Amino acid sequence: MVRRLLPDNESVLPLLSEERWRARGYDRALAQAAALGPDGVIEWVTAAHITGRGGAAFPTGKKWASVARTTDPIKYVVMNADESELGTFKDRVLLSGDPWGPLTGLAIAAYAVGARDAFLYVRGEYPEIEALLKDAFGWTRWAGPLADRLTFHLYRGGGAYIAGEETALINSIEGKRPEPRVKPPFPTQRGLWDHPTVIQNVETLANVALVLAHDPEWYRAVGTPSAPGTKLIAVSGHVRRPGVYEVPMGFPLWPVLMDPDYGGGIGGSGRLQAVLIGGAAGTWLTADECREARLDNESLRAYGASLGSGAMMVFDDTVNIWRILGQVARFFAHESCGQCVPCRIGTQRLVEQLTGDRQPDYQQLRELGEAMRDASICGLGQTAPQALLSYLDRPALWR
């Protein structure tokens, strides 16, 4: 078992103590960043091949480089802790166990791109995380200039899943309706108040802190060549031990369900039917597929799946998957911002089709799903039909 993101022996030290911060190596990380200079930091992050852990898996170094390159003297960095995807709770676990990692990563990001203001957007239902982060801001007394030069702004989400989408999040911080903006321009070009902005998931930033606390080589020693490092997987549903587990990228899926160190075996009836991987916007994997699959985007592509935010929802053979699809559809219909036609009306029609009495026409459903995937503005509408489409692709799940 690897423990990189999740603290190990350091857990004996008080959560917000300077000692713990040092024991985690974050003093080294900030010193290293200062020694490398902004360009050097971006080189390291690029060399480490960190990819975004919030769902889209975009190369982090590339994102920073494009912001650092702009001539706008005002730039911003944002930590996205809105975590509202169904079955996803890894950022909460990470922040409550090691607030220093993401915060140190945020300070490094700001230093690398030249931002003086750092924003933290925290899910409204995470008051304890919010309190913890506020206390953690006291680190500027001892953490040194990279933290001290920054102004931290903490924003609380208002209970809309869509506000976690990066451009909706920008609108939310600006005081507007959290409606996603059309991309391009990307936040890296025109973000908060139109200034270039780096937005990063909590877990991504924790990875950044690790790279700077060690070095890119050390970082790449686990995981796959294209996706090094570890990944937090939130396992829920019919397993004996639901929870957040840290695994190397590319780790086989099966032991995460079965191994006593992880899921500890199938719960409920004890017989696995399917796993929904990647959250509500995820993909169904049949029991057979689960035996072969590995947890990295490259391998999952063969199943038309991706890690997404790293959620795995496990269902035993007593569950009616069709009804789960109805629940998923309800979630998206409720969370759609309502801006674009395919998602605004499409999510409503999906609910009606999936929860109604009439046997729906699969062909018609597929066309709707594909149109939503192709023509919606943002990831919500584009992925809302994902579970349904993957179900339609797997007659084994039909009943």
Add this chain to the structure above:
Amino acid sequence: MILLVGSNAAETHPILFQHIMKGVRRGAQLLVIDPRRTMTAAKAHEHIQLAVGSDIALLNAMAHVIIRDGLIHQAFIDRATDGYEAFKDSVAGWTPERAAAVSGVPVTQIEHVARTYARADRAMIAWTLGITEHHNAVDHVFALINLALLTGHVGRPGTGLNPLRGQNNVQGGGDMGALPDRLPGFQPVGDESARRRFETAWGVTLSARPGLNQSQMFEAMREGTIRGLYVIGENPLVSEANSGHIVEAFNRLDALIVQDVVMTKTAARADVVFPARVSFAESTGTYTNSERRVQLVRAARRGPGESRDDLWILSALARALGYDWPTVSAAEVFDEMRALVPTYRGITYEALEASRGIQWPCPSEGHPGTPVLHTRLWDEVVTPRVSFQPVEWVPPAEPVDSRYPFRLTTGRRLAYFNTGVQSRAYGHPDPEREWLELHPDDAITLAVGEGDMVRVSSRRGQVVVPVRVTTSVPPGTVFLSFHFPDETPTNVLSIDATDPRSGTAEFKAAAVRIERVNERG
């Protein structure tokens, strides 16, 4: 950078204001100088809330600061202007401190506005009646011109001095010589050669003596030197300042002829009424807007009954008086006019038909018109040069005192138009009645609340109106419109001290008293 002076463009020129806001969205600074916190001021980056009638003090102090801080455009002044030294001397005493005492605007704000205006890459000034409805209106305009000359903010795109006309064809009327001292095309009646041209074309002799402006005409009516009056499309009995006084003047007339589209109060008193078909919807001709854009007006419907258009009435009247006037079309009149007016010469009906208007000057057919005026000021050699016009601040003609402690200022509101003849009963949800805008502090002092009826009296008359408590006016100042002359004849309060040059009355600054009356609105 856009400096609006005494203009509530958001309400009085809403579509122009859309253009201003487009500029603001693209990064222009918007500064508004106005005694009231209007809808326009609320959108500004900065609102300079000055005391009513203190504009010249403020503007002179701005000039003072611009000179003091070395922000003048020396090259422009040297090349294109005259009288800089005298002007400089005239504002030397107008320190921001002195202007602050007069206007109530903080010194730092005066300095800030002056610097922002002077330093802007391109800056324009626009104004409305807040500037021109004062007894020294022309001085107000000179004070603005001086600022533009100091800084060279004129004659290039994005700069200039823009009077925003209150009525659709004020510009066109002026262009056509509807001014006491002008022939069509702003050609002075005193100009020999211009007059000669018109005399030749019309086969008559024209007087070289300027006529009377409106206030002088009323005075002449009172004195009995004017005995007959022919009013076309105006309603002076309600729209003019101190209208009680005007009624007297009308009483002394031997003959009053009114030509209008509706039975106005003035028409009701007339000896003869010519029912005109002059509503824009039934007219043919041209209007010229504030940006000198000449546009075609086309009739969309027939007027009622026996109504006739103005041209028909005038020609028929001339024939009845024994002149041999032919029946002509609006286009023929226009052609005659443009032959005599160089600025309109190139504007043909065909060109207007094919475009969305042409901006004069348009000296020859095929010329595209001129969007920016006064570009000649940037020529190598500027002839003639423009002169600075030193102006002095004088307090409003009627000071407030213990008997009349409030400053009444008047104006217009978005939903209504002038005396209301053209904005009655169209279903607007705003209450179709007048209300008095009063600052909350004053409301407390007077012990009146929202909706209470008050009597507003001046030395000349009184009206009774309900109160609206609002911070749109500063303490000590109250606001009324004159859109509802039947219920609330605001202008019985106004003072008719007029600018001797423009003939405009001081609608903006009367002294009034306010008392509560026991009646609910």
Add this chain to the structure above:
Amino acid sequence: MGNDVTMTIDGMTVTVPYGTTIRAAATMAGHPVPTLCWHEHLAPANACRACVVEVEGSRTLVAACSREVEPGMVVRTTSERVQRARRVVAELLASASDASLAPSLEALCRDTGAHPENWGGATWHQPVRDDNGLYVRDYAKCILCYRCVEACGDQAQNTFAISVAGRGFHAHIDAGWDRAMPESDCVFCGNCVAVCPTGALIDRTEWTLRQNGQWDDAAITTTDTVCGYCGVGCGLTLHVLDNRIVKVTSPPDHPVTHGMLCVKGRYAYQYVQQEEAAGED
């Protein structure tokens, strides 16, 4: 970077100025894409998704109304994916709204061969909001194109009286806490009405005449003229039926107005035809 961009639309090579949108480039190339929410004087809302096209290398389809062309871009405006998406958009909208006064939506349904009746389900049917003397709001027709919000906001009027409220299928236009318009910040310029593509916002006079079966497009004459109020010189189009003005609009290509007007220019015309009710002073 030069000032021109060369790219391919439906196999045709086209060269357009830098900053041109795919929509404009496609129009120039003679392959116009359909639009519902796009309006020439408003920033693209990106909401209706009728204009989506396929751009090589892009995972999803791309809204042509807002996306600017890039050198070497390869665009397909009628691929199978595009046609499916457009048809579904048309079906979804027409299944939820009343398209009877929405010519652009009716055309989209026709051109894509849409079958809205296959869907059934919830609609936006609701009572007409009739709360002021100047215009009527029939949100059963609204397709949430955002045009009214943009026109009322920073794209023209700068009043910000209305916005979108609610989420998902229940997102709707609102003047704040479901208020009636006279209680809101609305200044009744009617610019929202002018840009509404569906008849969801409609002048009261037109609405009343339509209710009574008296509105007759064929019998209406239109005349371009100039507004009779302030000195800005807005261009007007007067719509006259039986010698009565029944509607005032402004030509969208008018340099002063871009089709926008104020409350007086658009609505105060009634005095013109009040002479029949004579005796006024």
